Amino acid sequence: MYTGSITVAETPLLRYVLGRADDALVLGHRLSEWCGHGPMLEEDMALSNMALDLIGQARALYTYAGEVEGAGRDEDAYAYLRDVTGYANVLLVEQPNGDFARTIVRQLLFSAFIDPYWRALMASTDQTLAAIAAKAEKESAYHLRHASEWTIRLGDGTAESHARAQQALDELWPFTGELFTVSAAERGLVDAGIAIDPEALRAGWHAIVARVAGRATLTLPADGWMQRGGREGRHSEHLGHLLSDLQYLQRAFPGARW
């Protein structure tokens, strides 16, 4: 038996909420892939904790998406029954874990963006989004601290750890531009005070990353060609593989509970 995929409405608020939820779910899933594989027990636990923070944020956002859509869908429907082109996360969060340095640098680049983003979104005119942002901000603030401290130690550590952290930064940098993009539909939400304009956070994001990179003796890459497409459902090859793992059970055994 196979459960068909769902297609959700394309209203701006729903699309926006699902995009933020997908960011959290996909990055949370990536971090959960470290469970049992961490370089040391302490970091295995730390990454799993952060994975659970992110999946918790995703649950709150998917639940709200269900209210917005009003089609009787719960959080599981959005997570398990949308195909890869229905996902609206940024490409950065779906990039593979690679080694520990790559996972940490990815976490730094995303957390340095999303933490100020949640803080700004606490002033949203949408009360539910403001409440979700207030809870998520405390979690992302810790994720940023954790990733910053590790980036500094990896970059300013051994020749090997420095090389790996620098390579991760170079390879992930082209995925950072998409963090600041705003679709035409989202622009309307920004104007209504529901969403916030990420462009206003760009200088602050750059300052955080530059400060950490400086202490880590890493060199920030130049801003060249930036990848994009995730928000519109055009993903890298990696997301399909991730979703096949994440969705397999509910697709093979529809409605399975335990």
Place this chain on the structure above:
Amino acid sequence: MSTPTTPLWEVFIRSRTGLAHKHVGSLHAADATLAVQAARDLYTRRGEGNSVWVVPSSAITASDPADKGLMFDPADSKVYRHPTFYEVPDEVGHM
């Protein structure tokens, strides 16, 4: 195992303001900052506390197990040292 790059740290958690920090376990970390982070991740994930101390395990001086007799046995027979012979007024609160 404690290694030169990730020594062992002892972790102390204060469960509530006003109480003392209590030893809860140990962990490995490269330095004090990472040790506090790891302590938060390992020992406070179920809301166990609001303050964390970490101390290098190597900084602890322990009593010698061979001295157990002379160190601790003499206290066994000193029942009068237990403050059980008077009532503590409720107003005193936590002691």
